[in-house]
Amino acid sequence: MSKKKELSPELKAECDAAKALFVSRKNALGLTQASLAESADISAAAVAMYLNGTNPLNAKFAVVFSRLLGVPVEKFSKRLAKEINGLTVASEQAVERGESATALDLVRQLLDKQGKGIAEDVKARLLAAAKSADRGEVMEHDSCRPGAVGDEVWITHLDMRAAVGGAYTPHHYPEILQDVRVSPRHLRDMGVEFREPRDLKLVTGWGQSMAPTIKHRDPMLVDTSVREFAGDGIYMFCWEDRHYIKRLQWVGEGELSMISDDTRFPPQSIRAKDADIQARALLVWNATLI
The missing domain is CATH 1.10.260.40 (lambda repressor-like DNA-binding domains)
Known part of the structure; x- marks a missing residue:
């Protein structure tokens, strides 16, 4: 060769x-x-x-x-x-x-010049999209399109530290999970509630204050479409320039209680308007040795 x-x-x-x-x-x-x-x-x-x-x-x-x-x-x-x-x-x-x-003409020109090595089914999808655009149609992007098996979709790992104890710090070790392919239908069957699969991301917890629910370096599935308090639950949020994953509970008069599952860490009262909510935690991938 x-x-x-x-x-x-x-x-x-x-x-x-x-x-x-x-x-x-x-x-x-x-x-x-x-x-x-x-x-x-x-x-x-x-x-x-x-x-x-x-x-x-x-x-x-x-x-x-x-x-x-x-x-x-x-x-x-x-x-x-x-x-x-x-x-x-x-x-x-x-x-x-x-x-x-037309868009179809331009795509054909591009494929003629740079289409070597592109799979025929991919070429067909590009040409179909261009043809639809020329007719003024909108091709709906389906983030739940069928995968290799069933209805799987890719979920991206956010390369950041979501602190379940204190502030996050850069990390230089391999994650347990990188991007993963999952079935939205199966997640819903498990009771995981979300609107769109494209809003689901993976983050890694850091620290011990949310144990045993979330242990140190546990991967978590979060819904990034949730950007404000939507009832008691576990959220990923920024407060006083630090990132946390904690339980948030409404206590009234614009106040939230920031709660750690490890009772050694006492609850802390914060103003709801000061909590910059980034996502809501939905599922933890706990690894257990057997």
Whole structure:
């Protein structure tokens, strides 16, 4: 088997620039290579090959990467920015000539130039979406689309420390769970209540004050659509510039009681308006040795 040809210095520099941007922004945005792969409709291995400089970046991946990280394509590849801009200019010129410049035409152009290696079913979905856009239709994005088995969806791990004791600190150890694939239907059968699967995220607890309910380094499923107090329960929130996962209980007159399940930590009264609620905890993955 012949050895894969190395990228030119210019193409390798694009991959390095993209990787540096990803590393610098992934924590703040809650991104992983797996979630990036899902958005780009490619495998996680393909993403790794782009970021590690094994394969050159292409326009399709560049557009998705730019959107998710909130950076212009020029930031990591002037070559691809020029190529993408060329498609836009061609569309504008066609409009000026009175010709039909449809989304379907643009997607076909892109696939003709950069479609090598893209699975046929992915190409078909891209073309179908463009055709629907040209007809003025809206293709509903279904975050519960069927997975490999059943109705599974990916749940992203938020790379942060949710403190169940004190303030969170950076961590440098492997998480028990990274992104996971779960069945929303099964979660609901278990009694887990949520509106949209896309709002579900994984976070890792830190500390002992919520034991035995939440032990040190337990992964938790949280609902990020809950951004205000919605009845007594366990919430992830920020208070006085620190992140916590604690029970919150309404005590009246704009006051909440911040409660630890470990009774060695006494309850603390806080103003409801001062608690910046980020999510509500729904489920804890407790690991038990047997």
